Amino acid sequence: MARALQALGEQLQAEATCPLCLELFSRPVLTACGHSLCSPCAQVLLGSPPRPAACPQCRATVEPGSLRPNFPLGAVAELAAALEEAAGEEAKRPRCSEHGEALELFCQSCFQVLCPRCREEGPHCGHRTRPAEEAAKILRETLQSNLVFLEKEKEEFNPKGESRINMLMGTVASEQQKLRTAFEQLQQFLREQEGALLAQLDGAHARLSEQHREYTCRVSERGTLLEELVEEIQKKRDQPAVEFLMDVAGILDRCVEAKVPVPDPVSSELQRTVSNLCKTSERVLAVLGDFRVDLLSKMDTERVKVLLDLETASRYLTISSDCRTLQIAEGWQNLSDTPKRFTGSASVLGSQGFTAGRHYWELEVGDGNNWAVGVALESVQRKESLMMAMEKIWALRMDWDRSYTALTMPPAPLSLQEEPRRIRVHLDYEAGQVTFYNTDNMQQLLQFKVSFSEKVFPYFWLGLPGTYIKLRS
Known part of the structure; x- marks a missing residue:
């Protein structure tokens, strides 16, 4: 249909085209021989002054003054021009x-422009449509x-987020300075107290050293005196009476001295x-320990809050x-053997695992090992068995002989100065650190460096009866 209309339009344009200028007729005139020309083209054909000329279509003579206006053909030319313009506009449409x-x-529904066939055949079939215009x-x-609203918003737009951020940054900076000042003052105070206590201890140590030297000297002198007196008395006791009595008084005096x-x-x-x-030192250490914990x-x-996962607990x-x-x-114990349950070792996991943060x-261990x-x-x-699983375990273990081991692959013996009973296990997933502390004094016991790539769970194991592990709330 579209092609037929296009053909009719082309035919109409051909009929409404001047044979001289090959444009649509402009004020067409009719010759005696029945052909038409644009009025401007006829004037050019007849010349100035006008003279007879041959018709451009049939070569018949066209006399000046014989031309008559062809109004119907003019109307057809205007219609052809309008059709040409409409066709041009139609060609420009997407x-x-x-x-x-x-x-x-x-x-x-979809906010898309369609052609009639899209509405009838495509995925938009059944959707509500409107004419594009x-x-x-x-x-x-x-x-x-929206434009009116946005223009008003633009005029009134005065965000205060930056001032709030600046205020918060100022607050943080102020807190930083307060903390620095407080810790510097605390450190200065602690240094002064440390100096005073150490000076007193140094003085006591010096006096002890002095009295030790005096005591050592007196002991040495007494030992020498005893040796000399024993030797002199042994010689003196067998002497004749007169010779024996001559200096016995001095020996007796020295015996009295030796008995002091x-x-x-x-x-x-x-x-x-x-x-x-x-006692003062003990109190200070206790206060520092309490301060650290507090x-x-x-x-x-x-x-x-860590709880034990019953689904993983060994039988x-x-x-x-x-x-x-x-x-x-x-x-x-008669428990079902699920994929989660430990069956090769007396182990159990915590109920909560971690992939970040x-x-x-904290936990408490009994007196056993x-x-x-x-x-x-x-x-x-x-x-x-536990030995086969240690590749993916990082733990602190007390062995049967009460020695300690860093339980990983391979295990490494530890030398701890104390037997911790309350233990803190700290996990830093991103930093890859697992750190153990004695909760009583917050002294570090052990630290592992690990690169984690999957979920990590608290882990617990017992090897012998007589002890327990208790999670602290």
Whole structure:
């Protein structure tokens, strides 16, 4: 149909075209021989002054003054011009890339322009559509209302976020300075107190050294005196009476001197001084330890509540009803052998795993031995012995002989100065650190450096009856 209309339009244009200028007729005139020319073209053909000329179509003579206006042909030429303009506008309209037809519809569901065939055949079939012009009018009004709102917003736009950020930055900077000042003052105070206590201890040490030298000298002198007197008396006792009596008084005086008790190595006053200084030192150390624990507890944002995961617990373990305490069971327990359960070792995992962040939990171990606490990867081997699983475990272990081991692959012996009973396990996932502390004094016991790439769980193991592991709330 479109092609037929195009052909008719082309035929109409051919009929309305001047044979001289080959443009659409402009004020056409009719010759006596029945052909038509544009009025300007006829004037050019007849010349100036006008004279007879041959018709450009049939060569018949065209006399000046014989031309008559051809109004119907002029109307046809105007119609042809209008059709040509409409065809040009139609050619400029966007067309559907799939069907080649003009995009004259708008899908209100998908906000897309369509051709009629898209509405009837494609995925937009059944969607609500409007004529493109109507939809454009409605959306222009919508955009205009948005424009009015946005222009008003633009005029009134005065964000205060930057001032708030600056205020917060100033607050942070102020807190930083306060902390620096407070810690510097605290450090200065501690240094002064440290200096004063150490000076007193140094003075006591110097006095002890002096009294030690005096005591050593007196002991040496007394030893020499005793040796001399023993030797002299042994010689004197067998002498004749007169010779024996000649200097016996001096020997007796020296015997009296030798019987005088050797003075105490340390004076009672100095002993009291040392005792008082030791008590003061103990109190200071206790205060510092309490201060350290108290400071860390008040800054604490990383503590997590860890419970024992019953689904992973070995058949050789007994778990308390609150899932906080584990012990070696009195006998083998009839539990289902699931993929999560440890069957090769008396192990259990915590119920919560971690893939990011800093976290810690605290626990208490009994007086017995052969226990281990730490972390394990989710993929840790659960059906083999502890030795086979250590590749994915990082733990602190007390062995059967009460020695300590860094439990990883390979295990490494540890030399600890104390037997911790309350332990903090700290996990820093991004930094790849697992650190163990004695909770009583916050002294570091052990630290592992690891590169984690999967979920990490708290890990617990018992080797012998007689002890327990209890998670602290």
